[in-house]
Amino acid sequence: GAVVSQHPSRVICKSGTSVKIECRSLDFQATTMFWYRQFPKQSLMLMATSNEGSKATYEQGVEKDKFLINHASLTLSTLTVTSAHPEDSSFYICSAKAPRRGEISYGYTFGSGTRLTVV
Amino acid sequence: KNEVEQSPQNLTAQEGEFITINCSYSVGISALHWLQQHPGGGIVSLFMLSSGKKKHGRLIATINIQEKHSSLHITASHPRDSAVYICAGAFNFGNEKLTFGTGTRLTIIP
Numbered sequence: 001g002a003v004v005s006q007h008p009s010r011v012i013c014k015s016g017t018s019v020k021i022e023c024r025s026l027d028f029q030a031t032t033m034f035w036y037r038q039f040p041k042q043s044l045m046l047m048a049t050s051n052e053g054s055k056a057t058y059e060q061g062v063e064k065d066k067f068l069i070n071h072a073s074l075t076l077s078t079l080t081v082t083s084a085h086p087e088d089s090s091f092y093i094c095s096a097k098a099p100r101r102g103e104i105s106y107g108y109t110f111g112s113g114t115r116l117t118v119v
Numbered sequence: 120k121n122e123v124e125q126s127p128q129n130l131t132a133q134e135g136e137f138i139t140i141n142c143s144y145s146v147g148i149s150a151l152h153w154l155q156q157h158p159g160g161g162i163v164s165l166f167m168l169s170s171g172k173k174k175h176g177r178l179i180a181t182i183n184i185q186e187k188h189s190s191l192h193i194t195a196s197h198p199r200d201s202a203v204y205i206c207a208g209a210f211n212f213g214n215e216k217l218t219f220g221t222g223t224r225l226t227i228i229p
Binding site for chain 1 (some may be wrong): 148153154159160161162163164166167205215216217219220221222
């Protein structure tokens with residue numbers, strides 16, 4: 001249980017175009033979704049926190065007009081990279097707090113990630 | 120500043136060896152997470168700890184709150200355990216953000 005499905009897994013786009021990444025919680029409602037970025041051999045960096053029905057909270061240094069986050073329903077959050085540039089090439093991954101099952105909390109559940117290459 | 124440090128950065132071992140990965144954090148946390156990232160990038164949550172010890176199969180995670188230290192152990196290691204292991208701390212009660220360590224790249228040689 002507590003699966004987050006992320007699509008696409010890989011995308012190559014031309015510089016200047018926009019790319020949308022989707023994360024869906026399949027068997028639970030995710031009121032909060034976290035979006036991370038990871039450069040090769042580096043740790044995950046939190047970009048923003050999205051909450052269903054409200055504006056996302058962006059981390060310092062992350063351009064909200066470039067990385068548009070929409071969390072319109074309890075099961076879907078999207079990240080759109082607008083006017084992509086080669087420096088936006090990275091691994092993007094989403095995460096949601098997994099629901100408690102009785103007394104057990106499973107922490108966080110992660111999407112499978114999206115490898116974006118901007119050419 | 121909330122910090123999480125892991126050691127070692129890289130670890131290579133023979134199949135069957137007992138593996139220990141260490142994690143220390145700078146200030147008090149509400150929970151410490153251990154994650155496994157596969158070569159393709161997918162991340163699996165292994166453990167969430169706030170005290171004591173947890174075991175799942177060949178994996179054991181411990182945490183010492185006083186020493187601000189956690190360890191992940193793998194018994195009877197296998198090549199399929201090769202992955203990057205990441206510890207992450209949730210530092211503020213009610214704030215669900217995680218601060219990540221830099222990860223430990225584990226390679227188990229057959």
